[in-house]
Amino acid sequence: MKPPPFEYHAPRDLGEALRILAGVRGKVLAGGQSLIPLLNMRLMAPEHLIDINRIESLATIETTPRGVTVGALARHSEVEHSGAHPLLGQALRLVAHPVIRNRGTVVGSLVHADPAAELPAVLAVLNGSVRLARDGAAAGDAPLVRDVGAAEFFTGPLESAVRPDELAVSAFFPALPARTGTAFREVARRHGDYALAGVCAVVTLDDDLRVGSARVACVGVGPVPITVDVTSECDGRPAATVDWAAVTRAVREATEPEGDIHATAAYRLRLVGVLAGQALSEAAREAAAD
Ligand SMILES: Cc1cc2nc3c(=O)[nH]c(=O)nc-3n(C[C@H](O)[C@H](O)[C@H](O)COP(=O)(O)OP(=O)(O)OC[C@H]3O[C@@H](n4cnc5c(N)ncnc54)[C@H](O)[C@@H]3O)c2cc1C
Structure with a gap:
């Protein structure tokens, strides 16, 4: 199918893009x-x-001790x-296929805000943020900029705080503290498909290898x-003695899966608990080896 008619603009710099x-x-x-x-499916018809x-200037990846900023x-x-x-x-290794990853952008995926997409979850679990800019002509020349934290950025399915x-x-994406491990586990019907359910985990241990967060x-x-903080469920115990399967009860209670043609709500609920247990224990093992 062909897209509905639209006027095409190809600005050369940020200021021009914001003015348009x-x-x-x-x-x-x-x-x-x-x-x-x-x-092409005519689900959207922007003019x-x-x-x-x-x-x-937007094609940048900047790493500092605080974290990484992705243009x-x-x-x-x-x-x-x-x-x-x-x-x-x-x-990112779980997102679609290499040809799609060669074109798709990290920021585009965040703005698109698909509830089954991996990158919004990464931003959320890390407490990251998105920088938004709009034309500053009314207030001078510089663009007007605001940073929106992940908790406020995702406002609904396919909806974000971008005006x-x-x-x-x-x-x-904030950097990880010392003795921190991460993991991403998901189940998709075929490799490269959006996940039926997925979980990313970040576990930080203290010097005695007890769970700090x-x-x-x-x-x-x-x-x-x-996003679910299960630190209190771990009770400050050494990571090696935490019953991650029990901890994931809190995860299941926080989710609101729906059924569709791909999976029932009950299946997704069971899956998210299993994946949370796997992701948390893998992240804890990685943190202990850090
Ligand atoms: C076959 C297939 C499989 C896929 N599988 C997965 C998957 O498993 N997991 C996954 O996460 N994604 C998947 N994707 C989506 C892919 O990751 C997209 O690249 C991504 O979601 C959007 O990034 P984009 O740069 O292509 O954005 P675009 O398609 O260009 O834009 C997406 C939306 O975001 C807006 N937008 C984009 N950038 C900006 C910006 N800088 N400022 C304001 N608005 C902006 C656009 O206006 C549009 O509304 C798949 C895509 C395909 C085609």
């Missing part, structure tokens, strides 16, 4: 791996497309192979990534 966004009812085109199928692929044009594959963040690497005149310029974020079992 401020003046029209449009959609940003990044990797196009989600937007183009939606247009204008603002293609950001020529804005080289809006950094492709999944570039971030995956950059080694910039262990959990991002683990998650129509805003462009997401980057996403920030343990968090998970779940995909496919709610309208947005479901």
Whole structure:
């Protein structure tokens, strides 16, 4: 199928992109791996497309001791192979197939906010944030910028906090503290498909290898990534003696899976508990070896 008619814009810099966004009812085109199928299926009909692929200043991956900042044009594959963040690497290997990862962008995936997507869960479990910019013409020349934390960024299925005149310029993924392990476990019907359910875990141990903090974020079992802090369930015990299966009861209680043609709600509920147990114990093992 062909997309509905739209006017195409190809700005060369961020300021130009923001000025266009401020003046029209449009959609940003990044990797196009989600937007183009939606247009072709006529599930969306924006009057204008603002293609950001020529804005080289957005194609950045910056690592500091605080964390990694991924620009809006950094492709999944570039971030995956950059080694910039262990959990991002683990998650990106589960996203679609290499050809899609060569075009799709990390920031585009966050803005798209598919509840079954891996990267929103990574941002959520790490307490990361997204930087949004809009045209600053009314207040001077510099763009107006705001940072939105993951807890406020994902507002519903396929809905994020990005306003129509805003462009997401980057996403920030905080670095991991010492003695921290991460894992991402999911089940999909075929390799590369969106997950039926998935769980990413971050576990930090203290010097005595007791659990100092343990968090998970779940995909496919709610309208947005479901983040659960299970630190108190671990009761400060040595990681090796924690019954992770029991801990995951708290995870199951926090999720709201729905059934569809791919899996029943009951199956997803069972799955998320099993995956949470696996991801938490794998992350704890990695933390102990850190
Ligand atoms: C066959 C197939 C399988 C897939 N499997 C998976 C999977 O298993 N897991 C997964 O997570 N994803 C999967 N995807 C989606 C893929 O990861 C997309 O690349 C990603 O979701 C969107 O990134 P994009 O750069 O292509 O965004 P686009 O398709 O260009 O845009 C997506 C949406 O975000 C908006 N947008 C994009 N960038 C910005 C920005 N900087 N500022 C403001 N708005 C913006 C667009 O306007 C649009 O609404 C799959 C895609 C395909 C085609």
